[in-house]
Amino acid sequence: MSTTTAPASATVADAGYGSARRRDPVLIGLWISLVLVAVVWIAPFVFIVFTSLKTTGDVMTTGAFTPPATVHYQNYENAWARGDFSTTFTNSVIITFIKVPLGLFISAMAAYALARMRIIWGKLILLIILFGTMIPFQVMLAPIFTVVNSFGLIDTYPGIILPYLAFGVPYQVFILHGFFSVIPRELSEAARIDGASDITIFRRIFLPASIPVLAALLILDFVNTWNEFAMALVILQDAGMWTLPLGLMSFQGQFSNDYGQLNAAIVMTVLPATIVYLIFQRYFVSGLMSGAVKG
Amino acid sequence: MASVEIENVRKSFGTVGVIHGVSVHIDDGEFVILVGPSGCGKSTLLRMIAGLESIGSGLIRIGDRVVNQLEPKDRDIAMVFQNYALYPQMTVAQNMGFALELKGVKKAEIDAKVNEAAEILGLTSLLKRLPKQLSGGQRQRVAMGRAIVRDPQVFLFDEPLSNLDAKLRVAMRAEIKSLQKRLGTTTIYVTHDQIEAMTMADKIVVLKDGVIEQVGSPLELYDRPANVFVAGFIGSPSMNMLSGTIENDGGARLVLGSGASIPIAKDGGVKPGDKVVFGIRPEHIELDPDNGIEARIEVVEPTGAETHVLAKIGDADVTCVLRERITVREGETIPLAFARGHGHFFAPETGARLAD
Numbered sequence: 327m328s329t330t331t332a333p334a335s336a337t338v339a340d341a342g343y344g345s346a347r348r349r350d351p352v353l354i355g356l357w358i359s360l361v362l363v364a365v366v367w368i369a370p371f372v373f374i375v376f377t378s379l380k381t382t383g384d385v386m387t388t389g390a391f392t393p394p395a396t397v398h399y400q401n402y403e404n405a406w407a408r409g410d411f412s413t414t415f416t417n418s419v420i421i422t423f424i425k426v427p428l429g430l431f432i433s434a435m436a437a438y439a440l441a442r443m444r445i446i447w448g449k450l451i452l453l454i455i456l457f458g459t460m461i462p463f464q465v466m467l468a469p470i471f472t473v474v475n476s477f478g479l480i481d482t483y484p485g486i487i488l489p490y491l492a493f494g495v496p497y498q499v500f501i502l503h504g505f506f507s508v509i510p511r512e513l514s515e516a517a518r519i520d521g522a523s524d525i526t527i528f529r530r531i532f533l534p535a536s537i538p539v540l541a542a543l544l545i546l547d548f549v550n551t552w553n554e555f556a557m558a559l560v561i562l563q564d565a566g567m568w569t570l571p572l573g574l575m576s577f578q579g580q581f582s583n584d585y586g587q588l589n590a591a592i593v594m595t596v597l598p599a600t601i602v603y604l605i606f607q608r609y610f611v612s613g614l615m616s617g618a619v620k621g
Numbered sequence: 622m623a624s625v626e627i628e629n630v631r632k633s634f635g636t637v638g639v640i641h642g643v644s645v646h647i648d649d650g651e652f653v654i655l656v657g658p659s660g661c662g663k664s665t666l667l668r669m670i671a672g673l674e675s676i677g678s679g680l681i682r683i684g685d686r687v688v689n690q691l692e693p694k695d696r697d698i699a700m701v702f703q704n705y706a707l708y709p710q711m712t713v714a715q716n717m718g719f720a721l722e723l724k725g726v727k728k729a730e731i732d733a734k735v736n737e738a739a740e741i742l743g744l745t746s747l748l749k750r751l752p753k754q755l756s757g758g759q760r761q762r763v764a765m766g767r768a769i770v771r772d773p774q775v776f777l778f779d780e781p782l783s784n785l786d787a788k789l790r791v792a793m794r795a796e797i798k799s800l801q802k803r804l805g806t807t808t809i810y811v812t813h814d815q816i817e818a819m820t821m822a823d824k825i826v827v828l829k830d831g832v833i834e835q836v837g838s839p840l841e842l843y844d845r846p847a848n849v850f851v852a853g854f855i856g857s858p859s860m861n862m863l864s865g866t867i868e869n870d871g872g873a874r875l876v877l878g879s880g881a882s883i884p885i886a887k888d889g890g891v892k893p894g895d896k897v898v899f900g901i902r903p904e905h906i907e908l909d910p911d912n913g914i915e916a917r918i919e920v921v922e923p924t925g926a927e928t929h930v931l932a933k934i935g936d937a938d939v940t941c942v943l944r945e946r947i948t949v950r951e952g953e954t955i956p957l958a959f960a961r962g963h964g965h966f967f968a969p970e971t972g973a974r975l976a977d
Contacts, residue, residue, distance in 0.1 A: 512706035515673050520720035520767075521694035534710040 378402070378589035385585045401590035405577070409591055413566060414573030421569060422551045425487045429494045430543055434536070436495070437502035438528045442514060452503065458496030463489075464556055471560050481564040489557055494550070498543050505539045506532060541609035545602060552599040570595045622807055623684030623697075623774040624649045625670065630679035632665055632831075639665050641831045642679070647824070652801050652808045656818040657828035658854070663811045664779055666828070670809060671700050671777050683774055699768035700777040703784060705760045707752040707767075714739075714748040717766045738769040741800070758789045765797070769804070776801070778810040782817065794820055815855050819843070827851050845965075849972035852900045852965060858929060860900045861939045864969060869893040879935030883914055886961040890975035897975065900965035903929070906941035906957050913956025918949055932957065 369391070377385055378401055379394040388395070405411065439445060440452045463470075470489050471480075479485030509532065517527045533540070555571040562568055568576070574595045578588060625647040632640040639662045647653045655663040668674040670681055672693035681688050688696045699720075707716050715722075717738060718731040726734075739745045742762045752760055761781060768776055781797070782790045798821045801808050812818055818825050819839045827834040827842065827850075835847040839855075846852035852860045865875040868882070875883045875897075891897055907913075916932035916939065923929075928943045932955065941957060949955055966975040 510704060510706065512702040512704055513708065515671075515693075516700065516702060516706035516767075517708070517719075518673070519671060519693045519698065519700050520771075521723040522719075526723065531708055 374589045374592055377585055378593045380586050382584060382586055398586065401586040402594065405587040405591040406594065409573055409577040411573060411591070411594060414568050414570045417567060418552060418569040420483060421486055422548060425490045425551050426544060426547045429491050429547060430498060430540060432491065433495050433498035434502055434533065434540065435528065437499045437506050438532055441503050441506035443524060455496050455499050458493070459500055463493045467556060467560050470557070474561055481562060481567045486558060486561050489561070490551060494547055498547070501543060502536065502539060505536055509535060538609050541606050545606045548602050549599045622649050622805060625775060625807060625809065626682040628680040630666070630669065630676060630681060632669060632674065632677040639831050643833055645826055645833070645836060647807060647809065650805045650807055652810065652821060652823045653826060654810045654812060654818040654822035655826050655828060656812055656815055659813060661828040662831040663828050667777055667779055667809060667811045671698055672696050697774040698777055699771045699773040700779065701764045701768050701781045703780040705764045707760060707763055709752055712749050712751055713744060713763050716752070716763055717770045720771045734770050738766045741769065742766050757785050758793060761785065761793060765800070774807065776806050776808040778808065780812055797821065816857060819855065827854060847974050849898060849967050852967070856902055858903045858940045858942065860902050863899045863937050865897065865899060867891050867893050867895045867897060875899050877935050877937050879937065881914065881935030881937070883934065883959060884912065885959055885964050891966050896969050898967040898969050900967060901959050901963060903940045903942040905960040905963035906939060907960055908943060908955060909958035910956050913958040915954045916957045918951050918953050918955060920951060921949060
């Protein structure tokens with residue numbers, strides 16, 4: 327008995343090693359390419375983080391990718407105070423935290439209505455909304471300035487939030503409309519028979535079902551809004567209303583020689599968006615996929 | 622519970638008419654099955670009863686109320702869908718209690734009703750699970766539970782067993798039928814499966830191209846189909862249809878186009894010289910070494926309990942179901958005879974049953 331068992335197990339083990347050795351060369355090539363691309367992308371971040379933690383002297387005497395000999399947190403404190411980051415950070419938080427959820431809510435409601443309710447000219451309305459995705463907002467900066475100015479909203483939160491909403495809603499409607507359209511019709515019909523109104527169906531059935539897509543859109547919109555520069559530059563002219571990217575630009579002009587503080591300011595500017603992205607990136611991928619190929 | 626009256630209902634999608642003046646009376650507590658091939662309008666009719674499709678013209682009454690203009694929720698109906706339509710993020714209990722929750726029923730009462738329905742359907746241990754954690758059969762039971770909890774006047778089923786495997790379908794068939802008898806709720810059930818229709822219904826409505834072909838009990842439809850379509854649709858394998866002329870040559874015979882002459886029992890409705898479509902069910906064709914006529918075997922399908930034989934008499938195809946075990950092969954000939962008194966005669970032009 328034992329003599330027959332031993333060779334059998336040896337054969338199984340051999341087979342296992344054999345299959346492990348047979349790697350797909352295309353896959354290996356792909357992995358190497360991805361690692362190289364990742365290095366190219368990560369290198370500037372490493373440079374920024376390392377530099378933000380070095381003294382001015384260290385910056386000048388050590389290599390760009392040399393880790394700081396002593397960690398110099400003072401750069402962050404100084405940059406925060408000298409660049410008035412408390413003001414720009416507060417403005418960015420207010421604008422982003424109002425615009426992102428509000429935009430998503432409006433987009434979800436519009437997408438539900440266009441995908442699931444019988445609306446006269448519904449398809450035309452959808453087309454008009456989707457037309458918004460085709461216009462680069464840089465082209466519209468001058469007209470937007472004129473409109474916002476004529477409403478007296480320059481240097482106000484509504485003045486920047488409303489244009490952000492106008493340019494954010496179309497692509498969100500586009501993605502959510504695609505997602506809602508493939509949710510089985512029977513689900514909303516069953517809810518209607520159960521006595522649910524459209525608002526209830528939207529709130530109780532569709533919103534919970536679309537959490538991955540909403541999470542993905544939330545990240546995308548958060549990062550875009552947080553980092554937006556051009557429109558903020560046009561509409562927010564008073565330094566007291568500036569957002570982080572504007573503050574950073576001004577800081578760069580004033581302290582371009584103090585690389586430590588400058589990079590500390592850059593880290594503080596991009597860190598919130600990066601944290602949000604890293605926390606939700608799993609939903610981001612699955613959400614976009616489910617919107618694209620579900621059904 | 623309530624009766625349902627469908628009066629001359631019509632429906633079009635754009636210029637395409639799908640229901641052409643359908644009228645059916647469904648008694649209180651009756652189990653009625655709408656059956657027909659794909660595209661016959663059966664699901665559209667059910668959806669009109671549910672209020673999910675508008676009614677082109679005509680009236681639908683549930684009990685004493687005309688429901689044409691009522692919202693689905695106000696019609697006091699419950700519907701079970703083919704793909705279950707369970708709310709994915711709600712547990713089984715929440716799915717079943719959703720309608721009552723929307724009605725503002727107190728939680729204790731909802732729990733009691735959900736538990737009662739769960740007990741009837743054997744779902745008690747699954748109440749906290751999500752739909753994705755259930756098998757197909759369990760999901761279908763939850764969908765039924767959701768309907769039961771509402772205690773509606775009418776149950777509507779839209780091909781509820783189509784997504785289940787064959788074995789489970791048979792089990793669920795019996796389960797739905799016994800549940801309906803137990804609750805006594807008027808039920809309208811749509812299927813394209815004539816076996817489901819035959820085994821479950823009190824009354825079958827056969828539809829084709831938006832028109833009712835026949836209404837009757839399963840055995841009425843089986844024994845006295847109103848036309849060629851119903852005769853072919855009800856029963857499996859389908860009824861054999863042979864076009865020929867009646868002759869009276871030493872007893873009634875059906876003479877086929879190929880010249881083959883088959884002895885039959887002539888009915889009162891036909892006379893010698895008449896051209897007819899003669900229908901006979903596969904189980905009414907038997908082996909008869911003494912008087913049978915030669916048929917050449919094309920295909921033999923043994924199912925265990927019986928043997929299905931596809932054969933040719935002249936150039937006409939016939940299917941017969943033989944209860945006895947026979948050892949025959951393709952290409953051989955066997956003597957077949959048509960059982961007396963089981964033939965059906967139809968007019969060749971209209972397909973309508975000839976009076977007997």
